[in-house]
Every structure is written in C-alpha cells, then in structure tokens.
Amino acid sequence: MDNSIPVVSKIFCSGTPTMLMIRRRPIVVNGGGFVVTDLSHNVVFVVDGCGILGSKGELMVKDGEGEPILSISKKGGIVQALSTRNKWNGYLMDYQGKDKLVFSLTDPKSCIAQSAPIRIHIEPKMHCKNWDFEIGGSFADRDCTIVDCTRKIVAQMGRKELMGGKDFYHVEVQSGYDQAFIIGVMAILDNIHGESTRC
Known part of the structure; x- marks a missing residue:
C-alpha cells in the first residue's frame, strides 16, 4: 500500500526515513543558496537564492541534475504590505516551464504576530481544515x-x-513525505532568517 504524500512529485517520496545534508554555499557567492546531499555525498537538490536569480524574494529548487522543479516567490503588493504576515508561494515547474501553485507558507512579520506559528497550506487542499503543516522550534x-x-x-x-x-x-524527512517540498520550506526559512539565499 502506497501511503506517500507528494506535494511536488511522488518521485521525491521515499519508503524509508531519509537524512539530507544541507551545506551553504561559500560566503563569496552572495545570496547563492545551498546544496543538499544524501549520506553518500550525492547531490540531491540545489537551491538558488537571489544572488544567482537576480531578484529578491525569488528562490529556485533544482533536482540533482540541475533541472528546476520548484519556483518560490514572496508575495508582494498593497494587500501584502498591510498584512501582519508574509506569504510565500511554491510553484511546480513542468517541462514546458509553466507554473502551478502547490503550496503557500505564511510567516509573522511584526512583533505583534511574532508568536503566531508558521503554517503551510497545500494546493489542492489536503484532508486538513485550516492548515496542512506547521513549523515549530528555531531555524536559527x-x-x-x-x-x-x-x-x-x-x-x-x-x-x-x-x-x-x-x-x-x-534534515531528516520521514517516510512517505516529499523531500523536494521539505527543501523548499527550508529555502524559505533560510531566506526569512537572512541567511544563504538572501542578498
């Protein structure tokens, strides 16, 4: 019985827990991102930040072959400016280069909302009512x-x-869960905390 929960794709779900090693790119590559390997040091994912992509609030997750699989952008506009939360959207990149929304992440951006949890919504909706995933603890x-x-x-x-x-x-990803999606979430957290993906 297949109990995988793909967000990006089923090919990124494993039947066993998987340990992924994340290494930031050297500091000389400003906003360069990070590289993700398995325990055998094979490159599984590469995350590009604004230093490579050329625009703030834009991130790209690529597979081990360097093919773009997930495009992530920080939502802007007047509604976003008035909101107490930042919103990030993750888009699936298909072979034609088209974008399809697969998840959104909201994080507090003010002191008032600071205690509010970071929550993720999957598109299309999963079985949950208000949110699908929640992040706890300290990324920093x-x-x-x-x-x-x-x-x-x-x-x-x-x-x-x-x-x-x-x-x-x-990052240890439990069996059945989408590793590309988890790395996309790590990329957003990295950017929120002003680390390797931010210029």
Missing part, C-alpha cells in the same frame, strides 16, 4: 520540526556538531 538554532495537522512529525532539522557552524546541518 538549527532545531526545528515540521508537523502535519495531526501533529505527526514530517521532518526534523538538526546541526551536525562535528562539522561546526551553521553552514552545515541536516
């Missing part, structure tokens, strides 16, 4: 968890103590 401390609406852990982030610093950390 490399100690954060993504749970689904039933509070089941989907992915957990941690620091590789032996490697030192915040340039190298890992």
Whole structure:
C-alpha cells in the first residue's frame, strides 16, 4: 500500500526515513543558496537564492541534475504590505516551464504576530481544515520540526556538531513525505532568517 504524500512529485517520496545534508554555499557567492546531499555525498537538490536569480524574494529548487522543479516567490503588493504576515508561494515547474501553485507558507512579520506559528497550506487542499503543516522550534538554532495537522512529525532539522557552524546541518524527512517540498520550506526559512539565499 502506497501511503506517500507528494506535494511536488511522488518521485521525491521515499519508503524509508531519509537524512539530507544541507551545506551553504561559500560566503563569496552572495545570496547563492545551498546544496543538499544524501549520506553518500550525492547531490540531491540545489537551491538558488537571489544572488544567482537576480531578484529578491525569488528562490529556485533544482533536482540533482540541475533541472528546476520548484519556483518560490514572496508575495508582494498593497494587500501584502498591510498584512501582519508574509506569504510565500511554491510553484511546480513542468517541462514546458509553466507554473502551478502547490503550496503557500505564511510567516509573522511584526512583533505583534511574532508568536503566531508558521503554517503551510497545500494546493489542492489536503484532508486538513485550516492548515496542512506547521513549523515549530528555531531555524536559527538549527532545531526545528515540521508537523502535519495531526501533529505527526514530517521532518526534523538538526546541526551536525562535528562539522561546526551553521553552514552545515541536516534534515531528516520521514517516510512517505516529499523531500523536494521539505527543501523548499527550508529555502524559505533560510531566506526569512537572512541567511544563504538572501542578498
């Protein structure tokens, strides 16, 4: 029985928990993004930030072959400027280069809303009523968890103590969950916290 939960694609779902290693690009590549490898050091995903893409609030997740699979953009406009939350949209890139909305993430942008959780909505809607995934913990401390609406852990982030610093950390994605989607969420968190994807 297949119990995978694809957001980007079923090909990014594994039948077993998967450890992904994330390494920020060198500081000389301003807003360059990061590289994601498996435990055998094979490149699985590459995330490009605004230093490569040329515009703020734009991120791109590519597969190990360098093919774009997920385009992420921060929503703008007057309605967004008046809102107490920032909204990010993730779009699936198909072979014709067309975009299809697959998820949106909202995060607090003011002190008033700071205690509000970061929530993710999947398109089309999953079985949940108000939100599909929620992020808890601290990205800055490399100690954060993504749970689904039933509070089941989907992915957990941690620091590789032996490697030192915040340039190298890992994310364990539970079986059946979409790894490309989780890396897209990591890219947004990286940008929100002004790290490797932001100029």
